[in-house]
Amino acid sequence: xxxxxxxxxAVEDVPLGQGRVVEAEGRxxxxxxxxxxxxxxxxxCVHRGGPLGEGDLEGxxxxxxxxxxxxxxxxxxxxxxxxxxxxxxxxxxxHGAVFVELL
Numbered sequence: 001x002x003x004x005x006x007x008x009x010a011v012e013d014v015p016l017g018q019g020r021v022v023e024a025e026g027r028x029x030x031x032x033x034x035x036x037x038x039x040x041x042x043x044x045c046v047h048r049g050g051p052l053g054e055g056d057l058e059g060x061x062x063x064x065x066x067x068x069x070x071x072x073x074x075x076x077x078x079x080x081x082x083x084x085x086x087x088x089x090x091x092x093x094x095h096g097a098v099f100v101e102l103l
Contacts, residue, residue: 003090003101008040011096019062019073021053024100029053029089031098032073034060039073040089040100052086 006024008031014020019032021043028043030053041062043053050066057063060074070079076088090101 003103005092005099005101008091008098008100011038011093011098014038014098017057019053019055019057021051024102027102029100030055030062030073031091031100032057032062034073038091038093038098040091041071041073041076042087045069045071046084046086 008022008024014031014033016033019030022029022031029040030043032039043051045052045064047067047069050064052062052064055062055065060072061070061079062073063070071086072079076086078084092099
């Protein structure tokens with residue numbers, strides 16, 4: 001199946017060290033800006049569905065606002081148990097816009 005590139009935001013919409021909840025073709029994603037590099041994960045924490053895009057970003061770790069589960073946004077791995085992972089999506093920045101590749 002071919003991937004589709006979907007525009008998520010303008011670069012300036014997600015300041016350094018922050019995240020946002022964004023929609024891509026009916027799917028809710030969490031978009032993060034870590035030192036100028038963007039990462040996209042499923043927005044629903046696998047623990048209990050908390051909105052990761054609303055969590056605090058500490059370096060490259062986002063803390064789920066519901067139950068404080070911690071996730072590495074660069075890999076999707078849980079900070080305490082890396083065997084547990086969130087779905088991650090490739091992100092591309094072009095001409096000031098942030099795009100995600102969806103399957």
